[in-house]
Amino acid sequence: MIGFDGLQEILFTIKQNKLRTLLTAFGVFWGILMLILLLGAGTGMQNGVESQWGGDPDDAIFFVPGTTSVPYKGLSVGRQIELTQSDMQTIKQQVAGIRYISSENQLGSFRQAGSIITYKDKSTNVAVFGISDDFFNIKPHIEFPFGRQTNPYDTDESRKITVLGTRVAERLFPKEFDPVGEQVNVNGITLKIVGIFWDKGWEGRLSERLYMPLSAYQKIYGSGETVNLIVARITSDYDPAEKEKEVLELLQRRHNIAPDDRRAIHSWNVAEQTGETRAIFTGIDMFIWFVGLGTLMAGIVGVSNIMIITVKDRTQEIGVRKALGATPVSIVGTLMVESIMITAIAGYTGLVLGVAILELVAYLLNALNLSFAFFKNPEVNFQVAITALLLLIGVGAVAGLYPSLKAARIMPVEAMRAE
Amino acid sequence: MIELKAIHKSYSTGQQQVHVLKGVDMFVAEGELVSIMGSSGSGKSTLLNIIGILDHYDSGHYRLAGTPINGLTERKAAYLRNRMIGFIFQAFNLLPFKNAMENVALPLYYMKVGRKERNRRAMEYLEMLNLTDRWNHMPNELSGGQKQRVAIARALVTQPKVILADEPTGALDSVTSQEIVEVLKNIHDLGNTIIVVTHEHEIAEQTQRQIILHDGLISSNEVDADILPIRA
Numbered sequence: 001m002i003g004f005d006g007l008q009e010i011l012f013t014i015k016q017n018k019l020r021t022l023l024t025a026f027g028v029f030w031g032i033l034m035l036i037l038l039l040g041a042g043t044g045m046q047n048g049v050e051s052q053w054g055g056d057p058d059d060a061i062f063f064v065p066g067t068t069s070v071p072y073k074g075l076s077v078g079r080q081i082e083l084t085q086s087d088m089q090t091i092k093q094q095v096a097g098i099r100y101i102s103s104e105n106q107l108g109s110f111r112q113a114g115s116i117i118t119y120k121d122k123s124t125n126v127a128v129f130g131i132s133d134d135f136f137n138i139k140p141h142i143e144f145p146f147g148r149q150t151n152p153y154d155t156d157e158s159r160k161i162t163v164l165g166t167r168v169a170e171r172l173f174p175k176e177f178d179p180v181g182e183q184v185n186v187n188g189i190t191l192k193i194v195g196i197f198w199d200k201g202w203e204g205r206l207s208e209r210l211y212m213p214l215s216a217y218q219k220i221y222g223s224g225e226t227v228n229l230i231v232a233r234i235t236s237d238y239d240p241a242e243k244e245k246e247v248l249e250l251l252q253r254r255h256n257i258a259p260d261d262r263r264a265i266h267s268w269n270v271a272e273q274t275g276e277t278r279a280i281f282t283g284i285d286m287f288i289w290f291v292g293l294g295t296l297m298a299g300i301v302g303v304s305n306i307m308i309i310t311v312k313d314r315t316q317e318i319g320v321r322k323a324l325g326a327t328p329v330s331i332v333g334t335l336m337v338e339s340i341m342i343t344a345i346a347g348y349t350g351l352v353l354g355v356a357i358l359e360l361v362a363y364l365l366n367a368l369n370l371s372f373a374f375f376k377n378p379e380v381n382f383q384v385a386i387t388a389l390l391l392l393i394g395v396g397a398v399a400g401l402y403p404s405l406k407a408a409r410i411m412p413v414e415a416m417r418a419e
Numbered sequence: 420m421i422e423l424k425a426i427h428k429s430y431s432t433g434q435q436q437v438h439v440l441k442g443v444d445m446f447v448a449e450g451e452l453v454s455i456m457g458s459s460g461s462g463k464s465t466l467l468n469i470i471g472i473l474d475h476y477d478s479g480h481y482r483l484a485g486t487p488i489n490g491l492t493e494r495k496a497a498y499l500r501n502r503m504i505g506f507i508f509q510a511f512n513l514l515p516f517k518n519a520m521e522n523v524a525l526p527l528y529y530m531k532v533g534r535k536e537r538n539r540r541a542m543e544y545l546e547m548l549n550l551t552d553r554w555n556h557m558p559n560e561l562s563g564g565q566k567q568r569v570a571i572a573r574a575l576v577t578q579p580k581v582i583l584a585d586e587p588t589g590a591l592d593s594v595t596s597q598e599i600v601e602v603l604k605n606i607h608d609l610g611n612t613i614i615v616v617t618h619e620h621e622i623a624e625q626t627q628r629q630i631i632l633h634d635g636l637i638s639s640n641e642v643d644a645d646i647l648p649i650r651a
């Protein structure tokens with residue numbers, strides 16, 4: 001319908017009507033640019049929230065001992081509660097629906113990287129944990145760039161092996177190096193590496209750990225009966241919140257804790273936390289959609305207006321062209337292609353610039369080592385961006401279609417008379 | 420070539436209805452050079468626009484080269500405007516953002532002639548109208564007479580059978596006007612049918628026949644007996 005010659009004719013017209021072209025182009029460019037930046041900022045916020053989030057499965061429940069705060073059965077407050085391996089065994093036996101259960105036993109003070117790990121001439125801090133076999137089943141999101149997780153044989157034979165977090169491995173080994181099979185020294189004990197893991201939880205801080213089989217841990221350090229944390233996953237036919245309550249009550253009975261004592265044992269379930277996180281995500285999502293659709297609407301109204309004005313502006317020209325033998329098809333086609341070309345090029349420019357700005361921001365955040373709790377890795381969902389662009393182009397074309405059809409259909413004198 | 424029978428045309432402006440053409444009968448044979456005269460507002464432009472298929476008429480019959488111009492599709496109308504008719508407007512109606520050559524070449528674009536050939540032919544007609552050295556001037560860089568000559572070149576470039584000129588000298592001084600008339604006479608000598616709307620007697624007198632439009636009707640129609648068709 002248009003062909004190369006038609007395209008040249010269109011390009012020529014565009015070149016001769018710079019201001020109008022620029023106005024249309026700028027409207028589209030700006031709309032898309034703002035949309036991209038907005039989407040990017042939104043994802044940045046989402047990524048920020050997500051990075052704060054452990055990534056534990058929805059059916060996990062956690063128990064951490066504390067100190068009593070309510071007097072009970074003649075026992076005074078301020079008593080330190082110690083959860084033990086036998087608590088774990090009891091839960092496993094008495095509570096229905098426990099799929100996996102494991103403890104975390106940490107050497108030294110809880111949640112501090114208190115041990116020194118050495119490989120050849122390099123050493124760094126690490127938090128040493130003894131774990132039972134179910135541990136990696138409870139945290140299925142943990143990835144293994146190298147090697148494997150612990151297995152029942154390691155536990156049975158109390159092997160002196162370890163699974164090391166990537167954050168620790170990075171400080172000991174060169175990049176891309178596969179350390180599986182290497183020997184490391186931890187507080188004077190030699191351990192063989194069988195795997196390297198990556199746990200995105202706590203912004204990757206959970207990867208600053210070293211895990212070893214609980215049996216070996218107990219043998220080496222002579223402790224391990226008391227545990228720092230009990231974590232379990234329950235089968236899908238039970239409600240995590242109810243199971244959390246049931247286990248908590250069991251533990252309270254076993255340790256003579258008042259049922260209303262909130263500080264003696266801290267417990268939580270992921271499903272509840274996930275619900276809260278989801279609510280934040282939904283909030284951010286709704287905000288993005290609200291502002292995004294607003295921006296898009298403004299863009300659409302702008303483009304439509306300019307298209308209508310453009311056609312009105314050119315009615316006289318259309319009259320002359322018709323008098324010289326232009327068919328309505330060629331007139332409408334030319335106007336449409338012109339509009340689509342301008343909006344597409346402008347929109348694409350906005351898209352590219354928007355993405356470039358986001359990349360730059362992400363790059364700067366990384367390069368300057370800035371990390372904000374609620375903003376991380378701004379990026380844009382390309383499909384959404386392209387859809388928005390196509391929508392803008394399409395609506396621009398449709399908005400121009402009606403007036404151009406009208407202008408193309410009226411008789412030449414009438415068109416030429418138009419002001 | 421052109422046959423009009425009982426053509427009626429009225430404009431409605433708001434509540435009022437102006438009956439401009441009240442049953443015009445008119446015949447122009449192939450190769451004629453005729454003028455349409457009449458006072459201002461008598462409907463000369465209206466009539467010429469209808470002949471040029473630039474406007475609708477309310478009732479009557481119009482045949483152009485044997486083709487009934489009634490309920491034409493837009494496509495067919497465009498085709499006839501492009502191939503059959505060259506229209507010269509009083510206000511020139513050049514596209515302001517195209518230079519002289521591009522303006523002249525435009526009808527050829529709608530005839531689907533390639534760009535090179537378009538420009539070659541446009542230059543040919545500009546040469547014929549002594550505008551070769553102005554080919555790349557924009558309309559606002561040309562004098563009235565030059566603009567009108569560009570418009571004439573544009574009307575001629577598709578070699579249409581019929582040339583329609585609506586007061587082609589209306590905006591020009593007498594010397595330039597005479598030049599334009601000479602050009603039209605030259606084109607007529609090439610065998611074209613030409614209708615010139617004018618209110619200037621000096622110009623009308625140089626045509627073969629004068630049609631006078633008065634009160635919506637043709638009041639004087641001095642037809643050369645030789646060129647009248649035999650009507651049943």
Ligand SMILES: Nc1ncnc2c1ncn2[C@@H]1O[C@H](COP(=O)(O)OP(=O)(O)O)[C@@H](O)[C@H]1O
Nearest residue numbers: 430431432439458459460461462463464465466
């Ligand atoms: N578009 C229009 N709307 C309303 N009235 C019109 C229109 N065009 C022309 N007229 C009227 O029709 C009459 C004839 O106009 P026109 O054909 O331009 O006359 P001429 O060319 O002989 O001066 C005039 O009275 C004019 O006002």
Ligand SMILES: [Mg+2]
Nearest residue numbers: 463464465585
């Ligand atoms: Mg007139």
